[in-house]
Amino acid sequence: MAQDMTLLWCSGSPPCWRVMIALEEKKLQGYNSKLLSFEKMEHKSQQVLDINPRGQLPSFKHGNIVVNESYAACFYLESQFKSQGTKLIPDGTEEQALMYQRMFEGLTFYDKLSAAIFYDYYVPEGERLESALKRNKEALVTELKLWEGYLEKLGSGSYLAGKSLTLADVIVFPTVATLFIFGLSAERYPKLGEYYALMKERPSVKASWPPHWPENLMGQDTLKDM
Structure with a gap:
């Protein structure tokens, strides 16, 4: 399951961290994690551009599905894995x-x-x-x-x-x-x-x-x- 996921991220970036916390809360450890550097301009590398044409981090892929915006990725993870890990959208x-x-x-x-x-x-x-x-x-x-x-x-x-x-x-x-x-x-x-x-x-x-x-x-x- 998580083995089909790839996250390209930068340390200390709040948008990247959001997705990482969501992955942890949904018990999706074991995803492909690639730490990149803004200082080295690695967010503009071809590896990132292939997933995210804006050249921004986070860049997230699940199988053939790409969800790069951090809010969207968090919603996606909760939607796809509702019954797994922490329930992140309350019923009340x-x-x-x-x-x-x-x-x-x-x-x-x-x-x-x-x-x-x-x-x-x-x-x-x-x-x-x-x-x-x-x-x-x-x-x-x-x-x-x-x-x-x-x-x-x-x-x-x-x-x-x-x-x-x-x-x-x-x-x-x-x-x-x-x-x-x-x-x-x-x-x-x-x-x-x-x-x-x-x-x-x-x-x-x-x-x-x-x-x-x-x-x-x-x-x-x-x-x-x-």
């Missing part, structure tokens, strides 16, 4: 609605994280502005307060859509983990810190933890003052 209407809401809010969350942390990477040196970086960080602070409030409302020990892990957690946790790896304070954001600690204990997260964290990660204090 309210919990399911909240799961979908938080999942797609996760897109905005990740965009604001990227704008604040990876500004120098995405913006050419001659076009960078301190005022823009300041705005990006302020926008991220607003977003963090929103998620802190979501978790506070759910209560201690909750996942993003309730007491059970769902696709919302598979999708959003890599963003949360990246924040803390880059120095976000669990004292300033205690509910997010509690959620981070809860998710870190899941076998799926431990098994898929980015291999280069934290030893080779630069800028680990980027968010310490937020």
